[in-house]
Amino acid sequence: MKKSDFAYELPPELIAQAPLPERSASRLLHVPPAPAPFEDLGVRDLPGLLRPGDLLVFNDTRVIPARLFGRKATGGRVEVLLERITGAHEVRAQVGASKSPKPGSTITLDEGTVLTVLGREGEFYRLRFETAEPLEKVLLRAGRMPLPPYIQREADIRDDERYQTVFSKHVGAVAAPTAGLHFDETLLGALQARGIAFGHITLHVGAGTFQPMRAEHVKDHVMHSEWLNVGAELCQQIRQTKARGGRVVAVGTTVIRALETAWRDGEVLPFAGDTQIFITPGHRIRSVDALFTNFHLPESTLMMLVSAFAGHARIMAAYRHAVQQRYRFFSYGDAMLLWPPAEVGA
Numbered sequence: 001m002k003k004s005d006f007a008y009e010l011p012p013e014l015i016a017q018a019p020l021p022e023r024s025a026s027r028l029l030h031v032p033p034a035p036a037p038f039e040d041l042g043v044r045d046l047p048g049l050l051r052p053g054d055l056l057v058f059n060d061t062r063v064i065p066a067r068l069f070g071r072k073a074t075g076g077r078v079e080v081l082l083e084r085i086t087g088a089h090e091v092r093a094q095v096g097a098s099k100s101p102k103p104g105s106t107i108t109l110d111e112g113t114v115l116t117v118l119g120r121e122g123e124f125y126r127l128r129f130e131t132a133e134p135l136e137k138v139l140l141r142a143g144r145m146p147l148p149p150y151i152q153r154e155a156d157i158r159d160d161e162r163y164q165t166v167f168s169k170h171v172g173a174v175a176a177p178t179a180g181l182h183f184d185e186t187l188l189g190a191l192q193a194r195g196i197a198f199g200h201i202t203l204h205v206g207a208g209t210f211q212p213m214r215a216e217h218v219k220d221h222v223m224h225s226e227w228l229n230v231g232a233e234l235c236q237q238i239r240q241t242k243a244r245g246g247r248v249v250a251v252g253t254t255v256i257r258a259l260e261t262a263w264r265d266g267e268v269l270p271f272a273g274d275t276q277i278f279i280t281p282g283h284r285i286r287s288v289d290a291l292f293t294n295f296h297l298p299e300s301t302l303m304m305l306v307s308a309f310a311g312h313a314r315i316m317a318a319y320r321h322a323v324q325q326r327y328r329f330f331s332y333g334d335a336m337l338l339w340p341p342a343e344v345g346a
Contacts, residue, residue: 001218002217003299004079005312006298006299006303006307006316006318007298008298008319009019009323010298011323014033014327014328014329015150015204015333016333017151017152017332018332019158019162019181019332020332022182023162023166023182023183024044024183024184024186025044026335027043027327027328027334027335028041028043028045028336029041029047029325029335029336030270031314031337032339033314033338033342034311034341038318040325043182043187044190046187046292046337047187047191047194048194049195049318049337050191050194050249051195051221051236051245053195053196053197053246053247054196054249055196055198055237055238055241055247055249056196056198056249057198057238057250057251058183058200059205059253060165060167060169060172060201061171061204061254062168063175064136064174065073065142065144065146066081066207067082067144067146068080068082068109068139068142069110070108070109070110071107072101072105072107073105073108073344076097076252078095078097078107079096080093080095080109080115081093081096081206081207082139082143082146082174082207083174083207084172084204085172086126087134087220089130089131090118090126090127090128090129092124092125093124095117100230100272101125102117107127113138113324115128115130116130117127125268130247134331136285145163146174146207147331149328150330151332162332163181165183166183166184166185169202172202173203173205174204174205176205176331177255178253178294178332179251179253179292179293179335180224180252197241199237199238201230201255202229203225203226203227203275204228206224206225207226208315218280218304223301224276225276226254226257226274227275228272228275229258229271230262230269230272231272232270233265235268235270238268243291248287248288248289250290252293252294253291253293253296253306256279256291257275257277258275259288260285261275261277272285278305279304281304281307285340289340290338291306291310291338292337293336294330294335295327295333295335297330303315309340310339311340311341318336318338
């Protein structure tokens, strides 16, 4: 299997550059099992597509202002993109500079905080913030929201709110779990009124999610690592949902990655730690019954994940339909509701 098997043509103008005025105003492409036709709906139609007793599982990670700017001691400009917080004042980050900074050298951020370069691990640097202030406080003052590279503008004040989910809680992501961006209090209230329950995992999305897949053959790709937590309370919610005949619906691919990592002995069990799970066609996703997700980049690992869930041919047909119908793509774009092939059980 090659990454080119997951390519599709996307007119650049369909890449959403900004959020809609209302979170839940996005369109929703409903993709039931074949041969049922695709349905062009709205995100606000989601409650009617689910049943009382179903469980929606969200990722409650919170995005940090992970993009920082400063200068090396030599005066050269530097851009720092945090990949992961590794300690109270230490991070792993990508550093963009004309010359690679050496261990022991310093970077002074534009707002004054000094970073020490501790070392390098592959494409990432280990950095220490030389301050007694809590790291989150420094980032809120010095950092910018790390919008994806396909958004061709600088982050502004609206992104401080709109590139977070309304249920974000645990600080640590450097990219939003974008499927969750469609949910506002009105939609959440409509889902609750329908009798649909909510559960949460935490997976801190890393900068690796934007890195292009360099290996042509899927088997040669090395997946990036991300930290996650699946708690005992959610495991109990899933167990109870299944016992009463309800369905588990993942809100975003990060939820599937977390739950599949936590799947052991025929059920989802508590898990906290790193995952490098790489879900491709041939991997049977057992932890969820449906997936609410945004549209993903061509040839990306997430295209492979959704193809594993709904079937490669079905996904490629759905993406062609979305392009023809002028859906908005990627982080600030529209959404899909996917079901697995009928023979797997929907």
